[in-house]
Amino acid sequence: MKYISLLGATGSIGIQTLDVIRNNPEQFKLVAISAGKNIELVRKILLEFKPEYVSVQYKEDYDKLKIEYPQGFTFGYGSEGLMEAAVYHKSDILLNSVIGSVGLNPTLEAIKEKKTIALANKETLVTAGHLVMTHAKENNVPIIPVDSEHSAIYQCLQGEKLSSVNRLIITASGGSFRDYKREDLKNVTLEQALSHPNWSMGSKITIDSATMMNKGLEVIEAHWLFDKPYEKIDVLLHRESIIHSMVEYDDSSIIAQLGTPDMRVPIQYALTYPDRFHFQTENRLDLAKIGQLHFEEMDFERFRCLEFAYEAGKRGGTLPTVLNAANEVAVHAFLSGKISFLSIEDLIEKALARHTTIKNPDLETIQDVDAETRVYVNSLT
Numbered sequence: 001m002k003y004i005s006l007l008g009a010t011g012s013i014g015i016q017t018l019d020v021i022r023n024n025p026e027q028f029k030l031v032a033i034s035a036g037k038n039i040e041l042v043r044k045i046l047l048e049f050k051p052e053y054v055s056v057q058y059k060e061d062y063d064k065l066k067i068e069y070p071q072g073f074t075f076g077y078g079s080e081g082l083m084e085a086a087v088y089h090k091s092d093i094l095l096n097s098v099i100g101s102v103g104l105n106p107t108l109e110a111i112k113e114k115k116t117i118a119l120a121n122k123e124t125l126v127t128a129g130h131l132v133m134t135h136a137k138e139n140n141v142p143i144i145p146v147d148s149e150h151s152a153i154y155q156c157l158q159g160e161k162l163s164s165v166n167r168l169i170i171t172a173s174g175g176s177f178r179d180y181k182r183e184d185l186k187n188v189t190l191e192q193a194l195s196h197p198n199w200s201m202g203s204k205i206t207i208d209s210a211t212m213m214n215k216g217l218e219v220i221e222a223h224w225l226f227d228k229p230y231e232k233i234d235v236l237l238h239r240e241s242i243i244h245s246m247v248e249y250d251d252s253s254i255i256a257q258l259g260t261p262d263m264r265v266p267i268q269y270a271l272t273y274p275d276r277f278h279f280q281t282e283n284r285l286d287l288a289k290i291g292q293l294h295f296e297e298m299d300f301e302r303f304r305c306l307e308f309a310y311e312a313g314k315r316g317g318t319l320p321t322v323l324n325a326a327n328e329v330a331v332h333a334f335l336s337g338k339i340s341f342l343s344i345e346d347l348i349e350k351a352l353a354r355h356t357t358i359k360n361p362d363l364e365t366i367q368d369v370d371a372e373t374r375v376y377v378n379s380l381t
Helices: 012-022 039-049 059-068 078-086 101-112 122-138 148-156 203-211 213-226 264-272 304-315 319-335 343-354 363-380
Strands: 002-007 028-034 053-056 074-077 093-096 116-119 143-145 165-172 233-237 243-249 254-258
Touching (some): 002 012, 002 101, 012 039, 012 264, 028 039, 028 078, 039 053, 053 059, 053 078, 059 074, 078 101, 093 101, 093 264, 101 319, 101 363, 116 122, 116 264, 122 143, 122 213, 122 319, 122 363, 143 148, 143 213, 143 264, 148 165, 148 243, 165 213, 203 213, 203 319, 203 343, 213 233, 213 304, 213 319, 304 319, 304 343, 319 343, 319 363, 343 363
Parallel strands (some): 002 093, 028 053, 053 074, 093 116, 116 143, 165 233
Antiparallel strands (some): 165 243, 243 254
């Protein structure tokens, strides 16, 4: 039995993680959760999974739940509650699926407590990959990726030497606007942007997929997870999202991981690693039925956010922190109807251009740069 702390329990990854736990009751026990605003779903989770510790975002929700459930649960709220859920003493594994840089501190604290980290929070490695991976190595804590692309690479590396890897190939669906030219993007709507052709994801990640920032963040993550230079990390447009990523070795062999677009598979793999459990699905991959797979080179002029990410990653220091913070604010502004779709790129570019990179930043510096960037980009929306 593995005991799990789940951050972001009411989000897209969180809900699918609950499904994995539900389908493997003899293998997993949910002992702590954090959630945001969806308190009705929190109530359902309490009744079904009975986690011992529950953290919510706001104090008013915390007050309500304490009255509704006077016994059987311990409640917390805010950043302190999030941290308590991350390091809950009975958990073996922290699955971090919160959105945004708020996921960084809980990850670092859980590493100190020797928790295995199942990581679905991109921003943890994008903003502070050098700190996270150093602490993980020092504490002998495994970082197991949950993103389908990084899970695919992780699986393709099993039994192989990392030193024998020539390059990593991350696949990209292309997002909602993969067939649009730049001229076509000027007047796209929020509804169009949220219509992903292959995956069912949260709104922020879906917009990131449409801008290709999601893939850019994944490139930076891959750099830290697998210790490869950016010149050895490629992105390939693959419309079907059947091959989730590939690894090319020095002998020219390429190993790929394939599967239907279902996030529950990499979630379950992260929780069961190094074992593989039966996965309950009627939608197993049928290549004969699919017939063909398609691949295209990425157009960096078309997908400028991907270019921004490569440049920020290569320059390093605090620049990836600026990239992530600017993107979060810009995407929120687009979701709120304040800016156009293409303005997301413009705001990120302005934030990157004005920043003077600080090399090897400590945690306090990262947090300061993150906050300052958010203030600046918010002032432009």
